[in-house]
Amino acid sequence: MTKSEALTRGVFAFSSIILRSFYFEPVEKGLKFAANAIESRSFMKRFLPFLIIAIVGLLTIGIATAVYKVKMQPAPAGATTGASPASGEMTKPPAAAAEEQKDSQGWHVRGPAKAPLLLEIYGDFQCPSCAVASKAIDQLQAEFKDKIKVVFHEFPLSMHQHAVRAAEAAEAAGLQGKFWEMHDALYDYQPVWSHTTNPGFLFDSYAGSMGLDLARFRADRQSSDIEGKVIEDGNAGLLRGVRNTPTIFINGQHAKGAITKDKLREAIEAALAKQKS
Amino acid sequence: MASGKSNMAATGEMRTVRGRSRTIFYWIVAIIALIGLADATFLTIAHLTGDDAVCGSAAGCSEVLGSAYATMRGIPTAAFGAVAYFIVFSMAVLGLFGYAGVKKFLIALVTAMFLASLYFLYLQAFVLHAFCPYCLLSAALSFFLAGLLVAVPAAR
Known part of the structure; x- marks a missing residue:
């Protein structure tokens, strides 16, 4: 003082x-x-x-x-830097095996049409273990070269707030031939959009970065057709006994507990060996 | 200075002791409120940016921050907490400078915060079945404030 x-x-x-x-x-x-x-x-x-x-x-x-x-600000920048190694991995399987968007049944297929092994996954884009399983499948697909084709089925769980909207976004991107790009983006940025109040903006931004027709994408992802497609996929899964995600079928057989990369590899090798004999 | 103090009448000494304990009380309240303000502001930003890195490894924590209870009429619940802690801090500062009438307001506000924290604890334990550490910290701080108001006679 x-x-x-x-x-x-x-x-x-x-x-x-x-x-x-x-x-x-x-x-x-x-x-x-x-x-x-x-x-x-x-x-x-x-x-x-x-x-x-x-x-x-x-x-x-x-x-x-x-x-x-x-x-x-760095959300998009950080995401792209974070995604660059991941997207490097991701682009490999489609590059190795000419990517198909849909087969005759309207399924989303990734991998050669004549691949001996069909791996189906029932996934929920907001489920963290689905994101992990999806990464594992991408790596295994690269590992087994032309032997695996992957089919994705929507199975959004009601416990996940935005899972249905994410599924609809992926399907809407599929209408413009970019289902798998959106699939990868949704899993890559899952921690980002999962906890926002309105993930629609983020889905639109992902679509924009893929060069989709934004107005069409926005209309599609809110359309009743797409809504119906997602519900249909979910119901088909329920009929096949799917109760949670990720649920994986290898050549139509439920591969129970095969969620980790090593377990999946075992299951794939067993299925391939069975076909050879 | 020492002789001056010893000459002081007994009543005067009592008054300074009470004044000092009141000062300490408001200091503690201000510091707690600042921690709460930082915590709630952090949670608000985490909610607005949709960043669940705050959860760390706590299982189900993102369920709390992403739940329907994380917003009220579109405003993040944590923002209300930040405002409440800011008001508590302001009251404590005014109390430190000897403003009267602060105490009653502080008691009413902290009671409301205590009840709100109880409700959020109930939601986390019985509705969402998940806890978020930063929400628990906020609850702990408001419980501490309530306890302080009840326990310290200088507050009354």
């Missing part, structure tokens, strides 16, 4: 000397008044708490908006 008093007095004295030398009395009087006001305790008591509150409030809002902006 005495230090700050001495300081203010010093500053005041210094400025008053300068001002006096210029004969600038009104300003001098004003300064005197301000110095007295600052020195008096009532001023501190009156304004300091509000100053502290205002500073803390502004700091909170400032830091929050800064963090929000930073988080929202």
